[in-house]
Amino acid sequence: MRILVIEDEKKLCQIMKRGLVEEGYAVDTAFDGEDGRFMAEFTPYDLIILDVMLPKENGIEVVQKLRLKGVKTPVLMLTAKDTVEDRVKGLDAGADDYLVKPFAFSELMARIRALLRRDSSSKSSRLVVGDLILDTQTREVSRGNREIELTNKEYAILEYLMRHSNMVITRTMLEENAWDYQSETMSNLIDVYIKKLRHKIDADSEVSLIQTVRGAGYRLRAA
Structure with missing residues (x-):
C-alpha cells in the first residue's frame, strides 16, 4: 500500500518514512503543502499523513482543497497543538483522524491500520x-x-x-x-x-x- 507523508520537519519526515517502509509500505514525501497537495491530486494513495503547520499551504487548506477536488483518500493530521478547537477545525476541514506530536510510532501505526480498515469492506485486521x-x-x-x-x-x-x-x-x-x-x-x-x-x-x-x-x-x- 502507498502512503504520502506531508511534513516540513525533514528529520521527522524521514523517521516516519523509514519506519513505514520497514512495515512494508511504499512511501512518498513532500515538505510543503503545495507540493503535497499536487502529489495527492494525481497519485492514488491509500493514506495521507498531513502536518498542520506547513509552508505555502497549511494542512487545513490542503485537506479542504483535496476534498473540494473529490479526493477521498483518508487523511491523518499531525499537529503540535493539543486543543479541542484545533482538532475540531481539522476534522471539519475533512481530515479522518488526528494525532498530536510528539507521538509513539506504535500509535501512529495503530491509527494507520484503523483508517485503512475503515476504508475497507472488512473491518477485521x-x-x-x-x-x-x-x-x-x-x-x-x-x-x-x-x-x-x-x-x-x-x-x-x-x-x-x-x-x-x-x-x-x-x-x-x-x-x-x-x-x-x-x-x-x-x-x-x-x-x-x-x-x-x-x-x-x-x-x-x-x-x-x-x-x-x-x-x-x-x-x-x-x-
Whole structure:
C-alpha cells in the first residue's frame, strides 16, 4: 500500500518514512503543502499523513482543497497543538483522524491500520482468500497450517492482491501501489516478485491462488 507523508520537519519526515517502509509500505514525501497537495491530486494513495503547520499551504487548506477536488483518500493530521478547537477545525476541514506530536510510532501505526480498515469492506485486521490468511496487525501470513515468511515487498504486493481479490490487477496498478516515486520499477521486476510469491504461497498446495491473466496482469482468487 502507498502512503504520502506531508511534513516540513525533514528529520521527522524521514523517521516516519523509514519506519513505514520497514512495515512494508511504499512511501512518498513532500515538505510543503503545495507540493503535497499536487502529489495527492494525481497519485492514488491509500493514506495521507498531513502536518498542520506547513509552508505555502497549511494542512487545513490542503485537506479542504483535496476534498473540494473529490479526493477521498483518508487523511491523518499531525499537529503540535493539543486543543479541542484545533482538532475540531481539522476534522471539519475533512481530515479522518488526528494525532498530536510528539507521538509513539506504535500509535501512529495503530491509527494507520484503523483508517485503512475503515476504508475497507472488512473491518477485521485479517484478510482471507480461500485458506490464505494475512493479518495486517501482526503481519503474519499463513496458508492452511503453514506459516509463510515474506519480504517487505512481497508482503506489500500480496496485501494489495488480497484487498482486491478476484479483480484483475495490472502491472501498472501494482507499480503504483507497491513502489514509491524514488523506486525504479520495471514490468519484469514485478513478474519476478509474483514468481517468488507464487512459489511461497502455492508451494505444496493443490490449488494455485495467484493466477496470470494473459495480456492483462494477475488475479488472486480462491477456487
